[in-house]
Amino acid sequence: AQTVTQSQPEMSVQEAETVTLSCTYDTSESDYYLFWYKQPPSRQMILVIRQEAYKQQNATENRFSVNFQKAAKSFSLKISDSQLGDAAMYFCAYRSAMGGSEKLVFGKGMKLTVNP
Amino acid sequence: NAGVTQTPKFQVLKTGQSMTLQCAQDMNHEYMSWYRQDPGMGLRLIHYSVGAGITDQGEVPNGYNVSRSTTEDFPLRLLSAAPSQTSVYFCASSTIGRPQHFGDGTRLSIL
Numbered sequence: 510a511q512t513v514t515q516s517q518p519e520m521s522v523q524e525a526e527t528v529t530l531s532c533t534y535d536t537s538e539s540d541y542y543l544f545w546y547k548q549p550p551s552r553q554m555i556l557v558i559r560q561e562a563y564k565q566q567n568a569t570e571n572r573f574s575v576n577f578q579k580a581a582k583s584f585s586l587k588i589s590d591s592q593l594g595d596a597a598m599y600f601c602a603y604r605s606a607m608g609g610s611e612k613l614v615f616g617k618g619m620k621l622t623v624n625p
Numbered sequence: 626n627a628g629v630t631q632t633p634k635f636q637v638l639k640t641g642q643s644m645t646l647q648c649a650q651d652m653n654h655e656y657m658s659w660y661r662q663d664p665g666m667g668l669r670l671i672h673y674s675v676g677a678g679i680t681d682q683g684e685v686p687n688g689y690n691v692s693r694s695t696t697e698d699f700p701l702r703l704l705s706a707a708p709s710q711t712s713v714y715f716c717a718s719s720t721i722g723r724p725q726h727f728g729d730g731t732r733l734s735i736l
Binding site for chain 2: 513518544551552553554556559600602611612613614615616617618
C-alpha cells in the first residue's frame with residue numbers, strides 16, 4: 510500500500526519570503542500522480558498543484574512550484590513571495606495511475622502560518 | 626455551476642442514531658468518493674464509486690454504507706452512529722484521470 514509522509518506538522522514564514530514544504534511517499538508503482546492541496550480555515554480543499562510521475566519537468570503554478578525527485582520519492586512544494594492568504598493546512602496526496610484508480614492517499618498535513 | 630454540494634454542513638447526533646450525509650455533483654463525473662478528516666490524520670477514504678451501480682470500500686469503511694443509483698448522487702449512511710465517527714466528512718468527484726473536486730465538508734458530532 511502507498512503511504513505519504515509529511516514530517517513537519519507546522520511551519521511559519523514571513524510575508525514576502527519563500528518557504529518549502531516537504532513530502533515523501535512510498536510506492537512500488539512507476540506511474541502515478543502527486544498533488545498538493547490547500548485547506549484554509551474555511552475548510553475547503555483547494556488543489557494547488559499537480560505532478561505526473563512520468564514528467565521530468567517540475568510543475569509550476571504562479572508562485573507555487575514543486576521539486577519532484579522520483580528516485581528519492583520526494584515531492585516538496587515551494588511557495589514564493591508568501592502572502593497572508595497562503596496561511597492554511599497543506600496536504601500532500603498520491604494517486605495511482607494504474608487501472609483507473611482514482612483513490613487519493615493523503616499525508617497528515619502541515620499547518621503554515623504567514624507572519625506579517 | 627454548483628460543483629459538489631454536501632448537505633448538511635453541520636450535524637449533531639446521539640449515539641445509536643442513523644443519518645444520511647448527502648452529496649450531489651452536477652458535472653457528470655463518473656468517480657465519486659467519501660473521505661473523513663480527523664485531527665492529525667489527514668483525509669482517509671471511506672467508500673468510492675466509479676459509476677452508477679458500482680461502489681467499493683476504501684481504507685475505513687466500517688460503520689458506513691453507500692449506494693450510487695444515479696451519476697449525480699452519492700449518499701453516505703451511518704447506520705448506528707458512534708462517538709468514533711465524529712469527524713469532518715468530505716465528498717469528492719472527478720472525471721476519470723482528472724483532479725478531484727471537493728465539497729465544502731460536513732462537520733458531524735456524535736454525543
